[in-house]
Amino acid sequence: MTNEGASRIDRVSVxxxxxxxxxxxKTNPHDLAISPGGNRAWVTLDGTDDIAIVNLLRKRVRRYLSTGKSPHDVLFAPGGRRVWVTDWRGSVHAFSRKGELLTSINRGVALHHLVFTRDGRQAWVTDxxxxxxxxISTRSLRVVAAKSIKGSPHHVALTPNGRRVVVADHDRGNCGRVRCCHSSASEDDTGRPSTPRGLGRTVIRSKVLADQRIVAVASERE
Incomplete structure (x- = not known):
């Protein structure tokens, strides 16, 4: 896990x-993604333009990689051959697992969290x-649709069956639900986003549990 205050990553016994x-x-780690083989970690460094690539077997930093922007979230794509990084300046960067920049997609304002569909064909990124x-299509590396969300979409989670995406609204304390499909992003069965209210706090993270009926929400007091 990342330990931002101590500027390190920690291996913790469960x-x-x-x-x-x-x-x-060298500075504040924010998000972390571990390769499918478990031998390498990519770590975004808050307040910098850098990503640390860490060799977990040798327990040391292998290299620092600059994105030229402010990296925030990081995630290995299904299969582990690519690494995707969002930044606060509105871009998504796709890297090879060796650290080669494949492309940068500049279509947002302040991108935060991302999740891949179960088949790996799409990436959903909150702005x-x-x-x-x-x-975003993971094949063409292009934006294929944009879903308007009122408020401030923060974290995003995919239901286990892959049919719904749950988006946490940072400002309003709500969670919105939209249908997930391959060619476009459509709204829920009701024709509008489903937004349960009354959480009363600032939603910062959501997670859909295995039974697909409960969304676990992390929030902070206003």
């Missing part, structure tokens, strides 16, 4: 909850500054 290993970084969710 049983004891104790830190087993700490790998120092809190643009009040929208971008849907």
């Amino acid at each position: 049983r004891s909850g104790r830190v087993r290993r700490a790998i120092p970084l 809190g500054g643009g009040d929208q969710v971008l849907i």
